[in-house]
Amino acid sequence: MSFLRVPRWSGQRWGALISNQLLSGPKCPCAPSSHPCPPSASHSQVRHAGHNKWSKIKRAKGANDLQRANQTSKITRQIISAVKAGGGETDPSHNLYLASALQLARSHQLPKATLENALKKAAGAGAGGAEELYSTVYEGLGPAGVACIVEALTDNRNRTFAEVRHAFTKRGGSMTPVAYLFTKTGRIVFSAGTSGHSISQMEDSAIECEVEDIVEADEAEGTLEVHCAVKDLLAVKKGLEAIGYEIREFETAYVSEEKIAVSDAESQNFERLLEQLDGMEDVVKVHHNAT
Structure with missing residues (x-):
């Protein structure tokens, strides 16, 4: 078994790291002005919250599922x-x-x-x-032909594969390659924080950073979702924080342009699949193209 080679810091130093980097949040300078927004960045087609009921269900259920597991x-x-x-x-x-x-x-x-x-x-x-622990990605088709990518951390790949496969087959799906339908990207959801900015101002500020797409505005929550290249994710986060914005979510994600509409008849079955996968201790994230 190989061990991680990281500094054996004292408990006091670990505490300082967490206090500075986590509890108070990183104090980083804004992303360099020498990095202009890529020509492909856009915010003319910003979606508004409510367009995708599955994204809402996933966010609303996430905390409960994590608690349960x-x-x-x-x-x-x-x-x-x-x-x-x-x-x-x-x-x-x-x-x-x-x-x-x-x-x-x-x-x-x-x-x-x-x-x-x-x-x-x-x-x-x-x-x-x-x-x-081994980082593993599983691919499959769920109810209504929804493509799913399941990220997991496991000490036993065979066990986790069997559990994930059982979840798919139980809901009428199957394990099959679907990664070609997705693009791995950086995803950030943020609010105005201490800036006092409106959603429109937040969009303008985001477009000045290394943002490729402004995806969704939630007027009720006062949040904006943006996507960027994975390599630029930390720089974009620091730039937004420097303006005074509060980072709500920050991750790499698999995003698909090919969306699948789930009928009312299949919606409960698909929701149960998400619940079963999210409830597994080894499963970290579930990405899908349902709309």
């Missing part, structure tokens, strides 16, 4: 894996995976002590050392 365990595993995926880098301003995992932890208000323990496990501290 032990959200602390899931997020802890993601932090451990993030440090490993980032080459042992424990500074979230230089590790995209860790920054995303810590953002998730902050949104679920995980205790500081829990985060310290997760980082220590990632460093191989403790009697048992770091848990060996």
Whole structure:
């Protein structure tokens, strides 16, 4: 078994890292002005919340599903894996995976002590050392022919594959390649924060950063969803934070331009599939093209 080579910091230093980087949020300069918005960036076709009932259900049900499947365990595993995926880098301003995992932890208000323990496990501290986890992606078709990509962290790929396959077959689906229908992108959802900006001003500010697409505006929540290249995700996040915006969600995501409409007859079956997948301890995210 291989162990992660990260600094064996003292508990005091781990606490300082979490206080500075997680609880108060990173204090980063705005994205450099030398990086103009790509010509392909656009906000002329901004969608408004409510266009996709499945995105709403996923967000509304997410917290409950994570709680039911032990959200602390899931997020802890993601932090451990993030440090490993980032080459042992424990500074979230230089590790995209860790920054995303810590953002998730902050949104679920995980205790500081829990985060310290997760980082220590990632460093191989403790009697048992770091848990060996494998990042795995499963592909399948669900009810109504909806394409799904399931991201998982597991210590046993065969077990997780069997559980995911069972979920698909139980709902009339199957495991089959669908990745060609998706593009991996950076996804950020943010609000005005301390800026006092309107949605329109937020759109204008976002387009000045390395944003490729302004996707969805939620007037009721006062949030905007933007997509960017994965390589630019940290820079865009820092630029938005420098303006005073509050980052609500921050992650890599699989997005498909080919959407599938789910009929009323299939909607309950598809929702049950999402619930079953999200309820698995090893499953981190479920992406799909249902609308």
